[in-house]
Amino acid sequence: MLTRRILLMSATAVLPVLGLPLSPARAQSLDQATAFIERTMKEIAAVVNAPDTLAGKQQKLQAIIDRTVDVDGVARFCLGRFWRTASPAQQNQYLDLFHRVLMINITGKVGEYQGVSFVLGRTQPREGAIVVSSTVNRPGTAPSKVDWLVSNETGSPKIIDVIAEGTSLRLTQRSDYAAYLSHNNNSVQALIDALRQQASQPG
Amino acid sequence: MRRLSPSFRLPALPALAGAVVLAASLAGCASKPPADDPDAVAEYNESNDPAEPTNRVFYAVNNGLDTVILRPLAVGYKYVVPFVVRSHIHNVLTNLSMPASLFNDMLQAHPRRAGTSFMRILVNSTVGVAGVFDVATEWGWPAHDSDGGMTLALWGLPEGPFLFLPVLGPTSPRDATGFGADVASDPITWFGQGVLVSSLGYTRYGMSAVDTRTNVLDDLDKIKAQALDPYATIRSLYRQHRQSQIDEARSDDPATVPAWFVQPRRP
Numbered sequence: 001m002l003t004r005r006i007l008l009m010s011a012t013a014v015l016p017v018l019g020l021p022l023s024p025a026r027a028q029s030l031d032q033a034t035a036f037i038e039r040t041m042k043e044i045a046a047v048v049n050a051p052d053t054l055a056g057k058q059q060k061l062q063a064i065i066d067r068t069v070d071v072d073g074v075a076r077f078c079l080g081r082f083w084r085t086a087s088p089a090q091q092n093q094y095l096d097l098f099h100r101v102l103m104i105n106i107t108g109k110v111g112e113y114q115g116v117s118f119v120l121g122r123t124q125p126r127e128g129a130i131v132v133s134s135t136v137n138r139p140g141t142a143p144s145k146v147d148w149l150v151s152n153e154t155g156s157p158k159i160i161d162v163i164a165e166g167t168s169l170r171l172t173q174r175s176d177y178a179a180y181l182s183h184n185n186n187s188v189q190a191l192i193d194a195l196r197q198q199a200s201q202p203g
Numbered sequence: 204m205r206r207l208s209p210s211f212r213l214p215a216l217p218a219l220a221g222a223v224v225l226a227a228s229l230a231g232c233a234s235k236p237p238a239d240d241p242d243a244v245a246e247y248n249e250s251n252d253p254a255e256p257t258n259r260v261f262y263a264v265n266n267g268l269d270t271v272i273l274r275p276l277a278v279g280y281k282y283v284v285p286f287v288v289r290s291h292i293h294n295v296l297t298n299l300s301m302p303a304s305l306f307n308d309m310l311q312a313h314p315r316r317a318g319t320s321f322m323r324i325l326v327n328s329t330v331g332v333a334g335v336f337d338v339a340t341e342w343g344w345p346a347h348d349s350d351g352g353m354t355l356a357l358w359g360l361p362e363g364p365f366l367f368l369p370v371l372g373p374t375s376p377r378d379a380t381g382f383g384a385d386v387a388s389d390p391i392t393w394f395g396q397g398v399l400v401s402s403l404g405y406t407r408y409g410m411s412a413v414d415t416r417t418n419v420l421d422d423l424d425k426i427k428a429q430a431l432d433p434y435a436t437i438r439s440l441y442r443q444h445r446q447s448q449i450d451e452a453r454s455d456d457p458a459t460v461p462a463w464f465v466q467p468r469r470p
Contacts, residue, residue, distance in 0.1 A: 081242045105429050112421075140286045142418070166447020172439045178246055179435030186243075194431050 033130040033150040034123045036157040040068045041118040041134065048113045058107040065106060070151065070158035071099050077160075078173045079188075082181060086188045094188070097195040104199065115139040129160060251364050252438065258367035262434045265372060269416075277416040289417065291335045296411050297346060298327045298334025303389045304349040311349070311357045315457055319344045347455070348448045351381025351388075356449045365438050373441035 047060045065071070075098035076083050086094060121133030129151040137143045149161035149168075162169045177191060184190035236243035252258065280289070301324045308317035323339040323346065331338040340346065355377050356362070363376035371379065386392055391407070394400065430436040460466055 081246075105425075109425075142290075165444060166450075167440050167443040171443065172436055175250070175439035176430050176432050176436045179250070180431040182243075182246065183432070191431075198429070198431075 029152060030123050030125070030130060033152075033157055034120065034132055036068075036150060037132040037134070037148050037159075038120055040064065040159070041120070045116055045118060048110060048116050054111055057110050061107050061110055062103050065103065068159055070154055070160050071102060073151075073154070073158070073160055074102075074170050074173075075099070077170050078177055079191075080174050080178060082177075082186065082188050082191075085186075090188050090192060093192050094195070097192060097199050100199040101195055104201075113138065131163075250435070250438070251362075253364050254366065258365065259434055261367045261369050262437075264369060265367070268370075273412065273416050274420075276413050277420050280413050281417050281420060289414070292410065293414050293418075294327070294331070294337045295334040296407065296414055297337075298324065298331070299391060299407060300389070301327075302391070303351075303385045304347075306388050307349040307351060307354045307385070310354045311452060313452070313456055314459055316347060316349065316452070316455065319347065320349065347452075349452065351384040352378035352445070353381070353449050353452050354384075355381050356445075357453060362442075362445070365442070367434075367438075373437055375445075378445065 043064050044061065047057055047064065050057065052060070072095055075095050078098070079086070079094060083091065115138060117137045119135045119137070121135065123130060123132045125131075126149070129149050132148045132150060134146050134148065135143050136146045145165055147163040148159055149163065150157050151160045152158075153160075160170070180194065181187070181191055236247050238244060284292075301320055305317055305320035305324065308320050322342075322344045326339040326342060326344065327334045327337060330336075337346075352375075360377050362378075366374050366376065366379060368374055368379065371382065374382070391404065426436050426440075427433050
């Protein structure tokens with residue numbers, strides 16, 4: 001009997017530790033990130049599901065992405081170590097092209113996302129940023145698990161990565177660029193030319 | 204002497220894969236960058252793909268086969284068969300692979316997951332009419348990923364270098380070994396004999412290939428259209444996806460506490 005009581009006591013003593021007590025400031029930034037993602041998801045769903053022309057949807061979606069995603073930060077991350085070796089002119093060209101290609105890739109298929117809906121899951125800190133989990137439902141496809149990585153580094157909450165079914169968009173993009181660069185003598189100019197080619201192609 | 208059933212030939216696949224692995228490792232190796240370029244060395248180690256030239260050849264071969272055979276089949280399948288029917292077929296195929304999942308859950312020492320797999324087989328094979336309806340998910344036993352490669356990972360076996368094998372596609376020595384073990388441990392591989400049984404077996408493998416390909420139809424099209432180096436992109440995606448499956452299996456290990464005892468809080 002005594003052993004059971006000790007066990008019970010030690011179990012209850014461990015519980016708060018398991019419950020991960022958060023400081024008020026951190027809890028607040030978690031709530032803030034959740035609210036930010038929830039707001040953004042609602043905006044995206046509203047644009048995608050609205051009875052609008054394709055061009056109109058793309059334009060509105062682009063505005064939301066510009067406001068909520070740290071595109072420049074993602075672009076720098078994707079170039080990795082080559083960001084330092086690029087000249088300032090190349091850096092500017094690269095940022096501009098990255099932005100345009102990203103927009104084409106995201107908004108190009110906006111028509112296919114008709115009927116999309118989001119269900120938010122839990123929010124937790126990860127590596128200096130905050131992960132907001134969600135499930136994305138699209139008619140005609142199985143639901144997919146999408147995590148949104150949110151950072152406050154620029155002063156306001158911004159999306160810095162999208163992790164779909166465990167695969168990070170920016171990590172994948174970075175390895176794509178790294179492989180292309182290593183097959184083109186590590187020339188940033190070659191990458192810029194390839195991106196220009198992509199940016200000039202519709203969808 | 205007992206005649207071996209035609210379906211016995213299937214486990215020869217891992218042996219073939221093993222031979223190809225060996226051939227690939229002998230055929231060509233990526234040249235290691237010079238040691239005075241630490242960034243390049245770090246990149247080489249990160250991509251962990253010493254057989255890259257050979258892998259790229261197999262990638263090109265698979266890609267060619269996919270373009271003329273598997274992709275058209277997947278496109279046709281998606282066009283002709285409605286989503287509802289496709290998802291029922293997917294359910295049947297998933298149910299057929301559940302015994303292998305159950306076996307791996309047990310090898311991973313995850314009793315809760317094994318219980319879920321067991322209940323999925325039981326419920327979906329009966330109430331779910333041979334797996335057509337996924338009743339188990341609605342009853343609180345949702346599907347989870349569990350295969351031989353994940354088991355070996357949880358046992359502490361490192362992934363090893365990246366491999367791109369003919370037919371099998373992106374994998375690693377660990378995952379290819381796990382795949383072989385899964386085929387060998389699948390009771391259906393050894394079930395019965397005769398023309399009907401073996402043709403049903405091949406139908407299952409064929410349907411699985413088309414079903415899987417159809418599920419990644421849009422994603423793969425997008426990768427090929429948008430990536431500067433689709434091979435490297437697939438390599439990265441494959442690794443990340445495997446890692447996330449392994450992490451999920453590792454963390455999904457709730458304590459099995461008697462009902463009368465204080466229940467630990469689930470995060």
